[in-house]
Amino acid sequence: MASVSTLIQILPLVAGFALAADYPGIPKDLTTPVQQRVAFKGPNAISVAWNTYQKLNEGCVQYGKSANSLTSQACSTQSLTYGTSRTWANTVVLSGLDAATTYYYKINSTNSTVNQFMTARTPGDKTAFNLDVVVDLGVYGADGYTTSRKRDIPYVQPALNHTTIAALARTIDNYDFVIHPGDFAYADDWYLKPKNLLDGKNAYAAILENFYDQLAPIADRKPYMVSPGNHEAACTEIPFSSGLCPEGQKNFTDFLTRFNGQMPTSFASSSKNVTAQAAAKKAQALANPPFWYSFEYGMAHIVMIDTETDFPSAPDAAGGSANLGGGPFGKTPTQQLDFLDADLSSVDRTVTPWVIVAGHRPWYSTGDSKNICTPCQKAFEPLFYKYGVDLGVFGHVHNSQRFNPVYNNIADTAGLKNPKAPAYIIAGGAGNIEGLSDVGANFSTNVFAYGDEFSYATLKFKDAKNLQIDFLRSDTGEVLDSSVVYKEHAVAFVRN
Numbered sequence: 001m002a003s004v005s006t007l008i009q010i011l012p013l014v015a016g017f018a019l020a021a022d023y024p025g026i027p028k029d030l031t032t033p034v035q036q037r038v039a040f041k042g043p044n045a046i047s048v049a050w051n052t053y054q055k056l057n058e059g060c061v062q063y064g065k066s067a068n069s070l071t072s073q074a075c076s077t078q079s080l081t082y083g084t085s086r087t088w089a090n091t092v093v094l095s096g097l098d099a100a101t102t103y104y105y106k107i108n109s110t111n112s113t114v115n116q117f118m119t120a121r122t123p124g125d126k127t128a129f130n131l132d133v134v135v136d137l138g139v140y141g142a143d144g145y146t147t148s149r150k151r152d153i154p155y156v157q158p159a160l161n162h163t164t165i166a167a168l169a170r171t172i173d174n175y176d177f178v179i180h181p182g183d184f185a186y187a188d189d190w191y192l193k194p195k196n197l198l199d200g201k202n203a204y205a206a207i208l209e210n211f212y213d214q215l216a217p218i219a220d221r222k223p224y225m226v227s228p229g230n231h232e233a234a235c236t237e238i239p240f241s242s243g244l245c246p247e248g249q250k251n252f253t254d255f256l257t258r259f260n261g262q263m264p265t266s267f268a269s270s271s272k273n274v275t276a277q278a279a280a281k282k283a284q285a286l287a288n289p290p291f292w293y294s295f296e297y298g299m300a301h302i303v304m305i306d307t308e309t310d311f312p313s314a315p316d317a318a319g320g321s322a323n324l325g326g327g328p329f330g331k332t333p334t335q336q337l338d339f340l341d342a343d344l345s346s347v348d349r350t351v352t353p354w355v356i357v358a359g360h361r362p363w364y365s366t367g368d369s370k371n372i373c374t375p376c377q378k379a380f381e382p383l384f385y386k387y388g389v390d391l392g393v394f395g396h397v398h399n400s401q402r403f404n405p406v407y408n409n410i411a412d413t414a415g416l417k418n419p420k421a422p423a424y425i426i427a428g429g430a431g432n433i434e435g436l437s438d439v440g441a442n443f444s445t446n447v448f449a450y451g452d453e454f455s456y457a458t459l460k461f462k463d464a465k466n467l468q469i470d471f472l473r474s475d476t477g478e479v480l481d482s483s484v485v486y487k488e489h490a491v492a493f494v495r496n
């Protein structure tokens with residue numbers, strides 16, 4: 001009797017089709033940077049990361065304030081991979097940079113070009129700025145998404161532009177950076193394409209390579225801030241034995257390898273208050289990037305959280321509702337929540353009036369109640385309310401939604417006029433192979449829900465009191481919904 005593995009080897013030959021992972025070509029020059037991405041690493045630091053098809057003994061980046069005078073250099077020996085990956089992830093931190101300044105940089109290689117980024121605005125700088133939010137963004141092309149809102153997967157032209165990535169490229173001068181709390185590429189959905197069925201290991205790697213290549217024209221210029229979603233850990237969606245689950249797909253392995261050392265812990269406090277300074281120090285020690293961490297940009301303090309693991313009954317943790325067996329990543333079971341408490345308590349609103357927290361799974365959503373993460377609500381919502389978080393940003397549900405300020409499922413009667421409770425959005429309609437989700441029934445304080453075409457959100461920080469939230473249709477740029485949250489921000493250290 002042939003073993004299962006022998007069958008898997010000969011079946012494609014018998015059936016007459018080739019194992020056909022749609023890998024991008026490997027550049028002849030193996031030092032060529034691919035999948036480039038930059039991130040805020042500190043108030044005066046940017047991390048530059050890229051992959052290569054060989055391990056680098058030392059990766060270097062030359063940089064400077066003028067494109068033809070890259071007089072500084074930073075290097076690192078961090079070049080990471082894992083068993084089923086074809087590439088190595090390299091990360092170099094550029095520090096001692098001036099704030100809100102454009103720098104030019106070149107990843108050192110015999111085959112690379114000069115690019116540019118802008119550093120973070122100093123905490124407390126009240127200059128208006130915009131950031132874009134995308135969640136649940138998949139690869140396009142042969143292994144990619146459907147443009148249909150249904151879940152069926154028609155043939156998609158490999159050349160078809162991904163409408164949300166195309167929109168981010170088209171409007172690249174309209175926003176300063178991007179936050180993406182979870183679900184990248186949807187490489188774990190390789191099994192949805194019959195041609196991949198017998199070659200999950202290569203299909204998984206190919207989808208990731210293609211996706212991060214597609215994202216590079218955005219992420220190599222605009223700081224791209226990430227946190228994990230369930231698709232960074234899912235093996236149970238494969239309708240075979242988990243033995244077919246490639247290594248990178250388990251336990252956030254690709255996510256961690258790729259973003260290892262690239263995201264910040266949290267910024268040192270810019271407050272004059274010594275209690276706040278101590279709390280920020282504590283948060284810095286408890287942060288665990290790329291899973292949970294914070295950063296500041298001008299008038300905003302932004303926290304990225306992990307809604308998958310590391311809190312009671314977390315969905316992806318062993319025994320959780322998603323049962324993906326991921327994590328834990330904290331040294332103690334309470335590390336993430338201790339971090340969030342210390343971090344939020346440290347925020348001085350006279351410095352950064354706006355506090356945004358972004359994670360993957362929502363606890364307010366229209367439609368199917370299985371999309372609601374009740375353990376997330378239990379763990380995080382009390383801290384959001386206590387410390388006066390202004391806006392909660394989520395995805396997971398594949399459409400766009402906005403909720404008026406709400407706490408414990410009860411609407412804040414102030415509405416958008418100086419509420420105590422956070423407003424919430426879901427920006428999960430960016431587009432992926434699973435298609436868009438039906439809007440479903442109106443729930444809680446929902447005031448906007450859209451799932452007809454791909455869409456994403458822009459947060460416009462107008463001044464210390466006005467935050468405009470726009471939802472945009474990706475293919476046309478049409479504004480689907482626009483609202484303004486007004487906050488007095490009269491109290492330096494909010495405690496509700």
Ligand SMILES: *[C@@H]1O[C@H](CO)[C@@H](O)[C@H](O)[C@H]1NC(C)=O
Pocket residue numbers: 027028029030032111
């Ligand atoms: C150089 O890089 C470009 C992409 O940036 C690639 O298309 C090309 O094949 C590379 N050349 C060599 C010799 O590897």
Ligand SMILES: *[C@@H]1O[C@H](CO)[C@@H](O)[C@H](O)[C@H]1NC(C)=O
Pocket residue numbers: 031058059060108109110111
């Ligand atoms: C720059 O990259 C080239 C290969 O592309 C390598 O030979 C050289 O040693 C590198 N220089 C530094 C300073 O890393």
Ligand SMILES: *[C@@H]1O[C@H](CO)[C@@H](O)[C@H](O)[C@H]1NC(C)=O
Pocket residue numbers: 159160161166
């Ligand atoms: C994709 O976008 C590029 C740049 O915007 C454009 O030149 C090209 O024609 C587009 N391709 C398709 C198939 O729409």
Ligand SMILES: *[C@@H]1O[C@H](CO)[C@@H](O)[C@H](O)[C@H]1NC(C)=O
Pocket residue numbers: 273274275276279345346492493
């Ligand atoms: C300093 O911050 C703490 C909270 O972190 C607050 O309770 C206290 O009132 C602040 N002190 C001053 C002088 O503002």
Ligand SMILES: *[C@@H]1O[C@H](CO)[C@@H](O)[C@H](O)[C@H]1NC(C)=O
Pocket residue numbers: 251325326327328329
């Ligand atoms: C997942 O990875 C973390 C960190 O590498 C490790 O501590 C944990 O035990 C892993 N979980 C599982 C289920 O393998």
Ligand SMILES: *[C@@H]1O[C@H](CO)[C@@H](O)[C@H](O)[C@H]1NC(C)=O
Pocket residue numbers: 442443445446447448449
């Ligand atoms: C949901 O219901 C509320 C209250 O009736 C209403 O104001 C809101 O417009 C509804 N939202 C949607 C998307 O229909």
